[in-house]
Amino acid sequence: MTNLAVLGFYLLIGFILKRSGKCPDNTAEVLNLYVIYAALPGVIFSKVPGLEFSADLLIPVIIPWVLLAFSAVFIFLIGRALKWRKEIVGALLVCVPLGNTSFFGFPMIEAFYGSDAIAYGLLYDQFGSFFGLAIYSTVIIALYKDQNETPTVTGVLKKIVTFPPFIALVLALLTKSLSYPDVFQSLIESLAVTLVPVIMIAVGFQLKFRLPKGSKTPLAIGLLTKLVLMPAVAMLLLFSFGFDSTLIQVTVFEAAMPPMITAGAVAIMAGLAPRLSAAMVGYGILLAFITLPLTYELMQFLA
Numbered sequence: 001m002t003n004l005a006v007l008g009f010y011l012l013i014g015f016i017l018k019r020s021g022k023c024p025d026n027t028a029e030v031l032n033l034y035v036i037y038a039a040l041p042g043v044i045f046s047k048v049p050g051l052e053f054s055a056d057l058l059i060p061v062i063i064p065w066v067l068l069a070f071s072a073v074f075i076f077l078i079g080r081a082l083k084w085r086k087e088i089v090g091a092l093l094v095c096v097p098l099g100n101t102s103f104f105g106f107p108m109i110e111a112f113y114g115s116d117a118i119a120y121g122l123l124y125d126q127f128g129s130f131f132g133l134a135i136y137s138t139v140i141i142a143l144y145k146d147q148n149e150t151p152t153v154t155g156v157l158k159k160i161v162t163f164p165p166f167i168a169l170v171l172a173l174l175t176k177s178l179s180y181p182d183v184f185q186s187l188i189e190s191l192a193v194t195l196v197p198v199i200m201i202a203v204g205f206q207l208k209f210r211l212p213k214g215s216k217t218p219l220a221i222g223l224l225t226k227l228v229l230m231p232a233v234a235m236l237l238l239f240s241f242g243f244d245s246t247l248i249q250v251t252v253f254e255a256a257m258p259p260m261i262t263a264g265a266v267a268i269m270a271g272l273a274p275r276l277s278a279a280m281v282g283y284g285i286l287l288a289f290i291t292l293p294l295t296y297e298l299m300q301f302l303a
Contacts, residue, residue, distance in 0.1 A: 014200065035202065057247070070230075076089065088218050099257035100284075103202070106125075129260065208282045223283060228291065
């Protein structure tokens with residue numbers, strides 16, 4: 001609980017900094033760039049070499065794609081049944097399947113499971129959420145935004161292979177059996193410890209809570225699907241494995257993360273119900289401080 005309270009204070013610091021007017025408007029963008037280019041690669045190089053390879057490591061790679069398919073179909077059918085506008089369906093199709101598995105997920109994993117468990121979250125995030133953002137969200141936006149822009153395979157591949165954390169993950173896997181020089185080991189460890197405070201302050205800086213008029217039902221259904229239904233489906237899928245494994249628990253925990261900030265930003269930039277997309281991210285993060293501890297306690301009970 002102490003770790004969770006610390007995360008809340010980091011979030012509050014970012015929120016206050018934004019409202020103080022003392023920081024440039026692009027502060028969150030700069031902090032995000034630092035995380036992507038420095039802190040997250042530091043975590044990857046410090047945690048991935050400790051992974052013991054087994055078939056179980058495929059679980060956090062496969063589960064996010066199963067959940068993405070399930071949630072996308074569910075939202076599409078609900079939207080059709082309730083006759084939601086195209087932009088609302090498009091916004092939820094982007095925001096619901098893609099969870100905040102790195103910028104919010106890693107600090108939460110560290111708070112509940114310790115820093116070593118972040119390695120499992122990395123697999124879920126990089127091979128699931130990130131690929132989903134690069135591939136799936138590109139397709140959805142091409143289908144649902146007003147302008148017809150067809151995504152190209154080359155463009156998607158370029159996004160993937162040039163993403164610094166993905167490059168770091170590949171290099172860390174390739175050099176897994178090697179010993180790093182002392183100076184490099186010190187560097188990555190010092191960068192890794194900055195991940196949580198910088199991420200949470202950046203998240204707090206970006207929080208928006210404007211409730212979109214006439215979108216209360218889509219907002220409620222979207223958040224219930226993301227924060228409750230998706231982890232419940234993940235638990236059902238993984239029930240036979242038991243919940244005494246940290247890998248299994250972290251996989252479910254990542255499935256329970258609120259909507260991804262980047263996915264919300266992408267939906268906003270594409271003109272897909274901008275206020276709804278912003279509310280999905282903002283309210284999702286606040287509610288996650290309630291739903292994530294409940295998800296954790298439920299798994300401890302089942303274990």
